[in-house]
Amino acid sequence: xxxxxxxxxxxxxxxxxxxNFCVEHFLRLCRNQVVKAIxxxxxxxxxxxxxxxxxxxxxxxxxxxxxxxxxxxxxxxxLGLGIGEYxxxxxxxxxxxxxxxxxxxxxxxxxxxYGYDVPTAAAATRRVPCSACGMSKxxxxxxxxxxxxxxxxxxxxxxxxxxxxxxxxxxxxxLEHLARQYPVLPARPGFPKKVKPLVRLxxxxxxxxxxxxxxxYQVEECPMAAGNTHLGxxxxxxxxxxxxxxxxAAFVLGFWDRMSPVVAGLRAAADEPPDATQRCVRCGAPTLxxxxxxxxxxxxxxxxxxxxxxxxxxxxxx
Amino acid sequence: MKVxxxxxxxxxxxxxxxxxxKLLGRLEIVRESVIVIRGGTLVPGDAVLADxxxxxxxxxxxxxxx
Numbered sequence: 339x340x341x342x343x344x345x346x347x348x349x350x351x352x353x354x355x356x357x358n359f360c361v362e363h364f365l366r367l368c369r370n371q372v373v374k375a376i377x378x379x380x381x382x383x384x385x386x387x388x389x390x391x392x393x394x395x396x397x398x399x400x401x402x403x404x405x406x407x408x409x410x411x412x413x414x415x416x417l418g419l420g421i422g423e424y425x426x427x428x429x430x431x432x433x434x435x436x437x438x439x440x441x442x443x444x445x446x447x448x449x450x451x452y453g454y455d456v457p458t459a460a461a462a463t464r465r466v467p468c469s470a471c472g473m474s475k476x477x478x479x480x481x482x483x484x485x486x487x488x489x490x491x492x493x494x495x496x497x498x499x500x501x502x503x504x505x506x507x508x509x510x511x512x513l514e515h516l517a518r519q520y521p522v523l524p525a526r527p528g529f530p531k532k533v534k535p536l537v538r539l540x541x542x543x544x545x546x547x548x549x550x551x552x553x554x555y556q557v558e559e560c561p562m563a564a565g566n567t568h569l570g571x572x573x574x575x576x577x578x579x580x581x582x583x584x585x586x587a588a589f590v591l592g593f594w595d596r597m598s599p600v601v602a603g604l605r606a607a608a609d610e611p612p613d614a615t616q617r618c619v620r621c622g623a624p625t626l627x628x629x630x631x632x633x634x635x636x637x638x639x640x641x642x643x644x645x646x647x648x649x650x651x652x653x654x655x656x
Numbered sequence: 657m658k659v660x661x662x663x664x665x666x667x668x669x670x671x672x673x674x675x676x677x678k679l680l681g682r683l684e685i686v687r688e689s690v691i692v693i694r695g696g697t698l699v700p701g702d703a704v705l706a707d708x709x710x711x712x713x714x715x716x717x718x719x720x721x722x
Binding site for chain 2: 339348349350351353358361395396397498540541542544545546549550557558559560563564566568569572573576577579580
C-alpha cells in the first residue's frame with residue numbers, strides 16, 4: 339500500500355478519499371482539513387486568543403495540537419467532571435500534554451469548586467448524565483472565555499459527532515436543533531464565539547493523528563456514556579460508511595452546504611438571546627429566569643448525597 | 657499473534673500470518689471504528705501481520721453527546 343502523494347509506504351488507508359497516506363502526508367491532510375474548515379466557516383482570525391475545551395481525549399488534544407501547529411494562540415481549560423477513575427486518568431493526559439509542550443492549561447474541578455460531580459448531578463436533577471455534563475461544560479467554558487478575555491472557544495467535535503447529531507435531529511425532524519447545528523456559533527451578549535475546527539475529520543482520523551503525533555490520550559470510553567443513543571447512531575452511520583465510503587462527509591458537509599441556507603432564518607431566530615437585559619442573580623449569565631439553569635443545577639446537585647459512578651455493564655442493561 | 661482489544665481490555669491469540677483487513681473481518685469489527693497499532697505506529701489494511709506480532713485494535717468511537 340503506497341502513499342497517494344509520494345508513493346512511499348502508507349500507514350493508513352482512507353476509503354472516503356479512496357487513498358492511502360504515509361505519516362507526513364496524512365498529517366498534512368489533517369492540517370489542510372482544519373485550515374479549510376476554519377476558512378470556509380470564518381472560524382478564526384490570525385491573532386485570536388482561543389480557549390480549547392480539553393477533555394484528555396483524542397479529539398480535544400489533537401485539536402489543541404493542530405491549532406498550535408497552525409500558529410494560533412491557544413490555551414486549554416480542563417474540567418474535572420468527577421466521573422471516578424475515568425476523570426482522574428483523563429486529567430492526567432490533559433496535564434501531561436500541556437506540560438510537555440509548555441502550553442497553558444487551566445484546571446477546574448466541579449466537586450472542589452461547585453460541590454458536585456456529574457454522576458451526582460445526573461441523579462439529583464434526574465437528567466441523563468450527558469445532559470448534566472453538557473450543561474456544566476457549556477456554562478463553564480462560556481464563563482471562562484468571557485472572564486479570561488478569549489475571542490473564541492474551540493471544541494473537538496469531529497465529523498462523526500456532527501453526523502450522529504444530524505442523524506438524530508433528522509430522524510426526529512427537530513427543526514430548532516437542525517437550525518442551530520452549525521460549526522460556528524457567533525458571539526452574543528454574555529456568550530463567546532464557539533467553533534468546531536475538526537468537523538471535516540473523522541474520529542478514526544483523529545485517533546490516527548494522535549498516534550502518529552505521539553499524543554497519549556484517554557482511550558477508555560466514558561462510563562456515563564455507555565449505551566447511549568449517540569453511540570448507537572455512530573454505529574449505524576459507520577455501517578453505512580463501510581459499504582459506501584464518504585457517506586458521513588456527504589451527509590454533514592452537504593447539510594451545511596445545501597440545507598443550512600434553507601434553515602438560516604430559523605438559526606438567526608434561535609441565536610437571538612431570549613432577553614439580553616436579564617441576567618442570573620447569582621452568576622450574571624444571560625437567562626430567562628431569575629436564576630440560570632446552571633446555578634439551579636449546582637444548587638440541587640451540591641445538596642445531594644454524592645453518587646458513585648455506575649458500572650458500564652449495569653448501565654447497558656437499562 | 658497476540659491481539660489486544662479495548663473497552664473492555666482483553667487479549668486474543670490468533671494464528672498468523674493474516675492481513676489487517678482479514679483479521680478485522682474475522683473479528684467482525686467495522687474498519688471505520690478502529691485503528692490498528694503495531695510497534696507504536698499504525699498499520700494499514702493490506703499489511704500482513706506475522707504470527708509473532710503483538711497488535712492493538714483500538715476503538716475510536718467516543719460517545720459523549722453533551
